[in-house]
Amino acid sequence: MAARTAPAQPAPAQPAPIASAVRRDTADAARWPDVARLPAAQPVRTAIARHLVGRALHRLSLLEPDGAPAGATAGPVLTLHDPQAFYLRIARHGLTGFGESYMAGEWDSNDLPGALTVLAAHADTLVPAPLRRLRPLWAAARPGQDRNTPQGARRNIHRHYDLSNDLFAAFLDPTLTYSSALFTAFPARFDSLAQAQHRKIDRLLDLARVEEGTRLLEIGTGWGELALRAAARGATVTTVTLSAEQADLARNRIRAAGLADRVEVQLRDYREVRGRYDAVVSVEMIEAVGCEYWPDYFTALRRALAPGGRIALQAITMGHQQMLNTASTHTFISKYIFPGGLIPSRRAITEHADAAGLRTTADDGYAEHxxxxxxxxxxxxxxxxxxxxxxxxxxxxxxMWEFYLAYCEAGFRSRYLDVRQLLLTEGTRR
Structure with missing residues (x-):
């Protein structure tokens, strides 16, 4: 069964952005050093950035024409409060500088995800091709300490998922599901977000044929909603996570539901999992693994699978060349949101699954969801x-968090990113 998609529609009305109560000189320099302080002045590079980026923004109608009153341009626009700082940051740090400039309150937009969607849709043409080839000369390399070794993975997961359960509760629905939902229509007028999340979870459990008596392994617990729904079907669930805060809350929710006899939450790395299972489910976990460890991830999936078992994955994907371009560089997302992470391509997933002795037998995408x-x-x-x-x-x-959510929304709305539900079984491609 393919994931249902709705006909393309105009982007729905967006929530008002958080008003810029930030100024660079008020940012905590100890916590936000690269926001509170501008990079060293680089007049030539800044002039080039002003010319190239400014011309692109005007060409895409993302800046008001010179002398035009505010609101003269229909659609999303950027308002530059400090143009010199804006172009300097981009000249020095590219897209990371673009995001840091937003964090510093140096620019705003009347429709942040709308503006970012326009930029994402033209990502491959914003900079002339000859200059794009020079990217390795200025793009920062990923820090070695962000590698997802067993110790590094625990640090990286802690930096995001252990921020605060209450923070995530402030924007997730009551199921505390932190992955794409599956809707029946857009905008979501006919579903609550919780209903759409349950539809997504149930589809994954159906893909893996989770039913009464199934021995299920979940890699990446979240806050326990998938484990709860699997246990309610009569499955016996082992679920693993590296987030102490997630594990504690998931255990509490499972006990409150009276399902503690069916679900075991383990604070454990996926590489440490032992035992064989009828089904394995992993939702938006591969993005946190890091490409260096994708072979380990798929080997762990295959090792955990009992004969005849099924693996259901949900994964964010990007184009293969875009993935290769991103793999070695320190991006805004890897610096501030998901250290050590990398979004795979569909090709990378297929190749690594195949190398581990797994065959992709279903693969459906639903970016708009x-x-x-x-x-x-x-x-x-x-x-x-x-x-x-x-x-x-x-x-x-x-x-930062508002920019992150809008940045990701733009990626999916422009189809620069996709999200896939995949079924893997024993065997390789013929």
Whole structure:
């Protein structure tokens, strides 16, 4: 059964962006050193960035024409509060500098995901091809400490998923599901987000044929919703995570549901899993593994599978060349959101699965569903700004998180990114 998709429609109305209460000179320099301080002046590179980026923004109608009143341009636009800082950051740090400039309050947009969608749709033409080939000369390399060794993976997971369960509760739905939902229509007028998340989970469990008596392994617990729904079907579930906060809350939710006899939550690396299972499910976990360890990940999946078993994956994907371009560089997302992570291509998934003795027997995509999920998350995040502030997350963090959610939404809305549900079984491609 293919994931249902709706006809393309205009992007729905977006929540109002978080007003820029941030100025560079008010940012905590100890916590946000690259936001609070500008890079060293580089006049030539800044002039080149101003020429190339400014021309591209004007060509895409993302800047008001010189002398035009605010609001003269229909559609999303960027408002540059500090153009010199904006172009300097881009000249020095590319897209990471672009995001840091937003965190510093140096620019805003009347429709942040809309503007980012336009940029994502033209990502391969914003910079002339000869200059794109020079990317390795200026793009920062990924820090060695972000490698997903067994110790490094624990640090990387802690930096994101252990921020605060209450933070995630401020923008996720009551199921606390942090992955793409599956809707029946767009915008989501006929589903609650929780219903759409349950539809997604149930489809994955159906793919893996999880039923009464199934021995299920889940790699990547989240906050326990998939394990709960699998146990309610009569499955016996082992679920593993490296997030201590997620594990604690998942165990509490499982006990409260009266399913502790069916679900075991283990604080364990996927490489340490032992035993054989009738079904394995892993939802948006591969992106956190890192390409260096994809062979280990697929080997662990294959090792855990009992004869005749099935593996259901949900994975974010990008084009193969884009993946190769991103693999060795330190991006905004790897620096601030998911250290050590990398989004795979469909080709990379197929090749690594095949090398591990696994065959892809189903592969369905639904990027527009993730765009809608992210829109709703960002809407909840901005609505609950006061609660986020009360948790101790400062304005720079809030601008960062808003940019992250909008940036990802734009990736899916432009189809630069996709999200796939895949079924893997024993055997390789013929």
């Amino acid at each position: 993730y765009a809608e999920t992210l829109r709703l998350w960002r809407q909840r995040f901005t609505t609950n700004k006061d609660a986020v502030t009360a948790l101790g997350f400062d304005p720079v963090f809030q601008r």
